[in-house]
Structure formats: C-alpha cells, structure tokens
Amino acid sequence: MSISRDDILQIATLAKLSVEESELPELTKDMAQMIAFADAINAVSTEASDFDNINGLVNVMREDVVEPSFSRDDILKNAESQDDGFFLVKKRS
Amino acid sequence: MKYELVSGLETHVELATNTKIFCSCTTEFGGDQNTHCCPICIGLPGTLPKLNQKVVDYAIMAGLATNCEISPISKMDRKNYCYPDLPKAYQISQYDMPLCKNGYIELSNGRKIGITRIHIEEDAGKLVHQRGNTYVDYNRGGVPLIEIVSEPDIRSVEEAREYVEKLQMIMRYIGVSDCKMQEGSLRCDVNISLRPVGQKEFGTRTEIKNMNSFTFMEKAMKYEISRQADLLDSGQPVVQETLRYIVEEDRTESMRGKEDANDYRYFREPDLVTIEVPAEKVEKFRAALPELPDPKRHRYIEQLGLPEPDANLLVKYRKVAEFFEAASDGVKNPKNVANCIIGQIFRRVENEAQKEAFEISIPPEYLRDLVLLLDSGKIKMNLLKSTLEKMLDSGKPASEFISENDLAGIDPDTLKTLCTQALEQNPNAVSDYLGGKEKALKSLLGHVMKNSRGRADAMEAEQLLIALIRS
Amino acid sequence: MQTSYSQIHQIRQLLDSKQLSCSELTQKYLDQIEALNPSLNAYVKVTAEKAMETAKAVDRKIADGGHILPLEGIPMTLKDNISTSGIETTCCSKILSGYTPIYDATVWELLQNQNAVLLGKTNMDEFAMGSSCETSCFGGAKNPHNIDCVAGGSSGGGASAVAANLAAFALGSDTGGSIRQPASFCGIVGLKPTYGSVSRYGLIAYASSFDQIGPITTCVEDAALVYDAISLQDSMDSTCRGGSPASHALKDDIKGVKIGIVEEYFDGVRDDVRAQINEAIRVYESLGADIVRFSMPEIKYGLPVYYILACAEASSNLGRYDGIRYGYKTAHYDNINEMVRKTRSEGFGKEVQHRILLGTYVLSAGYYDAYYKKAQNLRGMIVKSFQNAFQNCDVILAPTVPTTAFPCGSAIQDPVETYQTDLCTVPVNIAGLPAVSIPCGFDLKQLPVGLQIIGNSFCEAKILNVAYQFEAAARTSSFQSVNMGVQL
Numbered sequence A: 001m002s003i004s005r006d007d008i009l010q011i012a013t014l015a016k017l018s019v020e021e022s023e024l025p026e027l028t029k030d031m032a033q034m035i036a037f038a039d040a041i042n043a044v045s046t047e048a049s050d051f052d053n054i055n056g057l058v059n060v061m062r063e064d065v066v067e068p069s070f071s072r073d074d075i076l077k078n079a080e081s082q083d084d085g086f087f088l089v090k091k092r093s
Numbered sequence B: 001m002k003y004e005l006v007s008g009l010e011t012h013v014e015l016a017t018n019t020k021i022f023c024s025c026t027t028e029f030g031g032d033q034n035t036h037c038c039p040i041c042i043g044l045p046g047t048l049p050k051l052n053q054k055v056v057d058y059a060i061m062a063g064l065a066t067n068c069e070i071s072p073i074s075k076m077d078r079k080n081y082c083y084p085d086l087p088k089a090y091q092i093s094q095y096d097m098p099l100c101k102n103g104y105i106e107l108s109n110g111r112k113i114g115i116t117r118i119h120i121e122e123d124a125g126k127l128v129h130q131r132g133n134t135y136v137d138y139n140r141g142g143v144p145l146i147e148i149v150s151e152p153d154i155r156s157v158e159e160a161r162e163y164v165e166k167l168q169m170i171m172r173y174i175g176v177s178d179c180k181m182q183e184g185s186l187r188c189d190v191n192i193s194l195r196p197v198g199q200k201e202f203g204t205r206t207e208i209k210n211m212n213s214f215t216f217m218e219k220a221m222k223y224e225i226s227r228q229a230d231l232l233d234s235g236q237p238v239v240q241e242t243l244r245y246i247v248e249e250d251r252t253e254s255m256r257g258k259e260d261a262n263d264y265r266y267f268r269e270p271d272l273v274t275i276e277v278p279a280e281k282v283e284k285f286r287a288a289l290p291e292l293p294d295p296k297r298h299r300y301i302e303q304l305g306l307p308e309p310d311a312n313l314l315v316k317y318r319k320v321a322e323f324f325e326a327a328s329d330g331v332k333n334p335k336n337v338a339n340c341i342i343g344q345i346f347r348r349v350e351n352e353a354q355k356e357a358f359e360i361s362i363p364p365e366y367l368r369d370l371v372l373l374l375d376s377g378k379i380k381m382n383l384l385k386s387t388l389e390k391m392l393d394s395g396k397p398a399s400e401f402i403s404e405n406d407l408a409g410i411d412p413d414t415l416k417t418l419c420t421q422a423l424e425q426n427p428n429a430v431s432d433y434l435g436g437k438e439k440a441l442k443s444l445l446g447h448v449m450k451n452s453r454g455r456a457d458a459m460e461a462e463q464l465l466i467a468l469i470r471s
Numbered sequence C: 001m002q003t004s005y006s007q008i009h010q011i012r013q014l015l016d017s018k019q020l021s022c023s024e025l026t027q028k029y030l031d032q033i034e035a036l037n038p039s040l041n042a043y044v045k046v047t048a049e050k051a052m053e054t055a056k057a058v059d060r061k062i063a064d065g066g067h068i069l070p071l072e073g074i075p076m077t078l079k080d081n082i083s084t085s086g087i088e089t090t091c092c093s094k095i096l097s098g099y100t101p102i103y104d105a106t107v108w109e110l111l112q113n114q115n116a117v118l119l120g121k122t123n124m125d126e127f128a129m130g131s132s133c134e135t136s137c138f139g140g141a142k143n144p145h146n147i148d149c150v151a152g153g154s155s156g157g158g159a160s161a162v163a164a165n166l167a168a169f170a171l172g173s174d175t176g177g178s179i180r181q182p183a184s185f186c187g188i189v190g191l192k193p194t195y196g197s198v199s200r201y202g203l204i205a206y207a208s209s210f211d212q213i214g215p216i217t218t219c220v221e222d223a224a225l226v227y228d229a230i231s232l233q234d235s236m237d238s239t240c241r242g243g244s245p246a247s248h249a250l251k252d253d254i255k256g257v258k259i260g261i262v263e264e265y266f267d268g269v270r271d272d273v274r275a276q277i278n279e280a281i282r283v284y285e286s287l288g289a290d291i292v293r294f295s296m297p298e299i300k301y302g303l304p305v306y307y308i309l310a311c312a313e314a315s316s317n318l319g320r321y322d323g324i325r326y327g328y329k330t331a332h333y334d335n336i337n338e339m340v341r342k343t344r345s346e347g348f349g350k351e352v353q354h355r356i357l358l359g360t361y362v363l364s365a366g367y368y369d370a371y372y373k374k375a376q377n378l379r380g381m382i383v384k385s386f387q388n389a390f391q392n393c394d395v396i397l398a399p400t401v402p403t404t405a406f407p408c409g410s411a412i413q414d415p416v417e418t419y420q421t422d423l424c425t426v427p428v429n430i431a432g433l434p435a436v437s438i439p440c441g442f443d444l445k446q447l448p449v450g451l452q453i454i455g456n457s458f459c460e461a462k463i464l465n466v467a468y469q470f471e472a473a474a475r476t477s478s479f480q481s482v483n484m485g486v487q488l
Helices: A005-014 A021-043 A072-076 B053-065 B157-173 B214-233 B279-288 B293-302 B308-315 B318-327 B334-348 B352-357 B364-375 B381-394 B412-425 B427-434 B439-451 B458-470 C008-016 C022-040 C048-063 C106-113 C156-163 C180-186 C220-230 C271-286 C297-320 C336-347 C350-363 C369-392 C415-422 C426-431 C460-478
Strands: A086-089 B003-014 B077-080 B090-093 B100-106 B112-122 B126-130 B133-137 B144-150 B186-196 B206-211 B242-246 B251-254 C043-046 C075-079 C117-122 C146-150 C169-173 C189-192 C213-217 C258-262 C290-294 C395-399 C435-442 C448-455
Touching (some): B053 B157, B053 B279, B077 C297, B157 B214, B186 B214, B214 B242, B214 B251, B334 B381, B364 B381, B412 B427, B439 B458, C022 C048, C156 C169, C156 C180, C180 C448, C189 C220, C271 C395, C271 C460, C297 C350, C297 C426
Antiparallel strands (some): B126 B133, C189 C213
C-alpha cells in the first residue's frame, strides 16, 4: 500500500510523535520503503489461524491478597517534576 | 414533531476486591496521593501485569446475576490511547472476547433491557488541574472495573434510572461492588439518540460521559433530549460526538477536539494468557448466587402475602431482606414483621448507607420472638410496639420488658373496671362524645390503655367503652 | 600470543581452590574494561564499586567454607534493558536517560542470589531495535575480531564484552535474533531460550510476545549453566513457566539424532558462510547424526511477519515514555500534548520512531486486517510448520546469519536492507522456539561464522547437547579467541 504525507501526519498524531515539515519528505520515503517490505505478506493467502498466545498457557492468576505498596518517595523518584506527592506537569515550560 | 428516545448505557462498576486488577496494591478509597502504588501500576518499564483471580470471579457473578452467558474462553486486549492518567498509554481491557454476553435486566414495566456484554478492565489514575498545571495521582490506577454495556433498549429517562438502580441493587446483592456513585465506584456513559415516533431506524447518537449521580444523569439526559429535539425540529443534523455535562449550567458540551480522532488500535495483550472458564465453574458460581431482588420480591408477594410496596422496600437492601427473613421465620403473619421493620426500625436507619449496612441493636431472632407473642395472642399490638421501642433502645430481648403478668393478658372483669373508672373520672369527655365528638372516645381509651399498662386490647376496650356510655 | 577464553568452570576452579580471590579476579576484569572499553564501547556503565563489594562477600563466604553456588563470584554483565534497582537502566536511549529502576528484574534477582559479580551494563541498539548495536545513543559496540566491524545487535555490547574477555558471561535479550546474531558475529555462544522459559519481568519490553532473555557465553557448557540458573518459573511473569535443566545432558551421544536441514534457511546466504555450515553438517554426519533435508516455504514470510508484529507491539510498549513519571522530558512546551510529542520526538532515535510509526500504522483502523491480522495468521502457519518439522527431525541446523560482521556504519545507511540480516533468526522468535548459535569457522576475511541449532519448545537440553558435541569435535578449528581482555 502506498502512504501519503497526510497518512504519516495522522499516524504520528496517534503515536504522539511530532514531525517537522522538513522531515516529512524523507520520512515518507522511509515509511514507504518499510511498508513495501511489509507488503511481502500480501502475496500469500492465509486461512484464519487459531493462533493464540505463544506458549498456550491458560488461567495464570494470583490470589487477591494485599501486599505493601512502594514508598511514595520511590514512586516519584524518577519524575522530572513533582509537587506535594503528585507527579506534576506544568502548564508550560 | 414527536420523538422517541433511544438510549443505551455503558456502566462502569468498581469491583470490591482487596487488591488492584494487575498488582497487589490495595484498592482502598482515599489515602494520600500516590501511596497505593508500585512499579506495576505506575507502568515502570519492564513490569508485567498479574491478573487477580477475584476480578474474573466477580465478573462471572455479575454476568450470571444479569442473565448473561459466560464465555468459556476469553482474553485480555490492549486499548491504546495516550493520556497522563494512563501510565502505560494503554488500558488493559477486553475487546472482542468479553467474559460475559447476551444478558438482560427486567424493569418494573415488564420491559427487558438487553445487556450486550460485561468485560473486565483497569481504571485510570486521577488528574487534578490547578492553574493550568496538571497533578497526577495513580492510587486509582489499576483498580478493577467491569464495564456493563446495554443494548439501545432504553426508551425514557425513567427507564434509564431504573436500569441503573437495578444494576446497583444487583451488584450490591451479590457483593461484587458497593456501587457508591459519589465515590465513583459506579459511573455511567449514556448514549442518546432520537427518532420520530414510529420510525424504525436509529438517529445519530451522542454520548454523555461519566455520570456519577442519578440526579445529574436525569438532568443531563433531559437536557440532551431537548437539545437534539430542537436541532431535529429546525432541520439541523445531530453531530455524533462525546459530551460532558456541566452541572453548574445544566447543559452538555463537546469533550474532544477533532485532532484527537480516536483509534484505539486494540490488539491482544501479550503479557497475559488465555482465560478459560469451564462449565462446572460457571455452575458452581450459579449455585452459590444469593436469591436476587426480583425473585425475592415475587416470593414475598406470592408466598408471604406481603403487599407490593412492602416487598419493594424490604428487597431493596440485601441485609434488610435477610433480617426480615430471619425475623419472620415461623411467624404466622410475616406482614407483622414487615410492619415493624418498615415502621419502627426504618425510623432509626435514615439514609441509604445505613440501610445498606443495616446495623440494628437487636438480632432478628429478638423481633421474631416478640412477633410470636403477638401471634399466640399473648400480647397485643400496642404492647408489641412499645416493647419494640425499648428493645431497639437497649438491644435487649422482649423478655426483659414483658412480665409474666403482662403475658397473662387482662381478664374481662378488670377491663370493665378500668373502663368504668375512665368514664367516672372524665365526665367531660363522656358528654363531649355524646355531643358528637368522636375524638373524645380516643382520650377515654387512652386512659384505659395507660391504666392497663398497655395490656388491654384497644379494639375490645373501645367497644366496651361505647357500650358502657350508651348503657 | 594465542590466548584462551575465560570459561566459567575454569574461574570456578580457580576461586574454589583459592588460587585467586574473587576480589583479585574482579579487579583484573575492571582493569581490562578500563583499558579496552574505550575502543570496544561494550560497556555503557561500569559498576566497579558494587562489583568489588560482591567480590569481597564471595571471598568471605569461600574463606568461611560456605555453600558455594554455581555462579558465585563469576564476573558478568547485563544488557542495558534489564532493570537493576539503583543502577541506571536506559535501553541506550536518550528517552530513559537518568532512569534508575526501583526494582530488580527477576533474572538479576536470581543472579544476585548466587552472588554473581555484576561488572556493568552493556551496550545495545536503542530499545533492542537494530542488528548492529549502532542505534545506541552511546554509539555502537565494536567487534573484538575486527574493531572496524560491528559487534552485531542488538545485544552487541554483551557479545563484544564476552568475546573480548571483559566478562565471563552476559545476559542479553533476543526478539528477532538479538542474542544469536551478535554471538555469531563475535565468534561466541548465544542461547535464545524457549518463549516462557525465562522470566521477562524487568526486561524493558520491545515486542512482548517475542522477547526472551538468554545467556551469551564463550562455550556451550557455560550457556547451559547460566540457562539453568535463570530458567525458573516466576509469579511476576504470567507467560513464564520455567525450563528444565540442560547442564546434565551435554555429554549424551548424538548417534542417530535426526538433524533437519531446511532449504529456505539457505536462501541468500553468502557462499563463504554456506561453506562453513556445510562443513559443520559433515562433522555431524561423522558423529553419527542422520541428516534429513526438507522445505518450509512459510518461513520465507518470517521477516515481514516479524517486523509487522514486533513493531505493532513496540508501538504500544513504547507509548508510556511521555516524560511524566521517568526519563527525559523536553525543556520547552506550551501544553501537555506538545510536551509529550516533543519529549518523544527528541528522546527516541530515528530507527525507534520509524518502528513506532510502522507499528501504529499496521494496527490502525483500515490497515489492521491487511497487516496485523494477516501477519498473525501467518504466525500461526509458521508455528504449525515448525510443529510438522519436528515430527521429522530432532533439531534443525541453519546459519545464524546469512553473512558475517559488517563494517561499522553500513547498517545505518540502509536500515531496510539490514533487516535481511535477521532472515535466519526471526522464524524462531515467531514460533517461540529455542535456538543456540555457536561458532563454526571463519569467512574469507577471518570473521567468525555462526551455526544455529534450533529445537522444539522447551528442548534446550537437546539443542545444547547437539551444540556441545560439535564444539567438542571441532573447537580447535572453529573457535578462535581474540588476543585481549582478561587472561587466566
């Protein structure tokens, strides 16, 4: 399938990536190449497969027993910005 | 033009498990921000979900209680969307193989509201917006939910309300959720479209998100119905969109801009394995379900001979019904027990939460013993009432307040003496009565009852008083 | 000067007999890392202090006559996508710069329980997306056999470190060949275990239904030893049921073992590589194995199936890097949405962004059926095809890579062409099977050639036994260690 600039912009929006106007021509070319590569599977006809999860396990579950949570300091440790125990995203920066 | 409402509901119910759906953090409501969190529920890189067995069990119970089929095989899927309250940027949910499907709930008007499906999923965290800044708390992130999706079978605001009330009642009965709308453990998205009466095709629908009170749900629906009717009347199209209800202004408004066109890119969650529910397990759950409100109500009316309004009041809360059933066990006329609960006891449990908990100072056996005394004619209704008050005040059994003497009742001679005394001591009342004031008789009766310390039968005494006055 | 590799059993013997203390040994490794890493770029972080601490604890235990575990005191490394509490773990991506996990990956916990000595974290392609290690934000790891060539990828740092004697073993991860391909390029042993035999908890996900952690070692015996130590059932990973021990089975006779040779695995394989594989087949014949030749047409679609499904999963797995909870966050923005988009575009490298976009595309409305669903169906067909194959043979022999290590810089120039490198490795990940790559000779430029031995699910003992027998018969001609690093 071919892919247009607009397709790229639409996908980038879904993927939460920002694409500069200047990057578009090359990105469109790269993506077209990748999609052409993926298109190889169009050549083969497939029957619907009963392919399930890869190792066929079922019903792996745990008991409903509370374990201590992590300390809030640890939870927030890697956050670039925090305030009063919350993760913080400032309005602008 | 006259329009008919076509509405379907998506109801999110928080399950009353101890732990979250994919980690062992507590689900307790409240708690300081980000203190019920671990690497799994804040989505740290490399973490994997661990499915809580109880969530699956509760969803199966919810499905059975709403007449659903339970899928022998189901799986979890990822619903991808990026928002700060969703730490993995996908919600683990169920897409094309939900745990339960094809159920219904029957309304009091006899209409059945179809339930398309019930699936399990995780809740998101909470965002607090302040001065344009966003504060994120993940305590609620990963709390288990079931989403109950109805068919577009609802035709009025009243039906919508009753449907949600019934869901709430059923979920509480089977103990899978406390369904507290004010705490957000029951929330509804309401789909609304209108069509001219008589038309078969559905109109364009809008969806009002996150209704968390009955009042607001009704108001929002009414607003949206009239908004759509106005649009249709003036020949304008209804735009399919997601709305939020603004309480302060009693109106709905569009939630999303066009740029965030949703495409959830569902695919199977590779970190979790297939869920199989064998038929034996379903039958085990079915057998263990408590009697649900509707069958219970029918039984109260048909077998116990209760009037419908009484039956409705008693079945609304599971603990009340349980109390009633224990207290009326072996009682000749369960209506007497019902009267005690609906009258005297309900006065002491005023709000919904208290009725739900139904913490009463006496066990149901005490009430039964009291009513049995009435059944056997050993005490009269007025003594029963006054004794019950004392029992409720003190938490003690009837035997503490009723002496052997009381149980002996009152012999006809004593009753006659008491009546004669009352007439002699209240000549004014007698003449009032003779003058046509019916009320005066009540005051005379009061004297007799008082002097008999409640043992006299009011009906008997009244008749005797009339006879004595006229003689 | 011809030198030899530092194998685990040799180190074990030196430590247990107290000829060398663990502290001395660890110091030797740290010194060599300091000397050689600037040119090899195998390590992105060296944990010297922690290593010495563990080494001292091991020395005390040995002195006290405590019970010594198989990997006690063995100097090793972890790929930088394996979470280590308190030690920065970045997947060699700018977006995780400064991220320090608050929990340990299960494999690291298991190794810590044995007092294995962690020397540091090793280089990799960013988020394990690549075949050259060159998409790393720290630059690529070099091949000790020829430092103008790549170490391979994505676990290039681990392979480079082990091949250069800068660690006795490394843990890598293999999503489409990321353990086997660099092991092949660097002339050492790399085992990709059966999906579900080693816990993925703490492995920063690339493609969840393909990823698997495994050992990179200098010999088959070591691979079995490390595999036995990490292939345990884990309640933190629902897809992991553990494996069965392989170390004990290495010395079994392979007379009558049926070895499958699949036509399609040789499509596009370079002649000098093919020659070495054919030579290996002859060795097996001489050991009494039966050679069975057949065709598996479905595996021709392995590459596109792999790229579609792995990128789809990656696009979802990598959605969480938004700058809010950990890692890089853009400096300037006007609203949250812009913050997230700029953070991701500045934080992820080009190849990663390409794969996220492809993955988003194949899952999006309108394309899902043509790509994702179809690829999933094909995955089912490939799984079946392997199931049928293993009715007719015990293991399958194939090249690990159609080529040998390529010059630095060439992969970056043509990413899609580079995907072809994974031709022989991806089918195993698609089907969740175990496979090991062992050195089987050299190409015309004296770069190592890898032989891949593929088995049925949970048959690690069998493939390692078959690998061990080749190694025992051909080690002197096919293995050649490099003249650098720690010499025992």
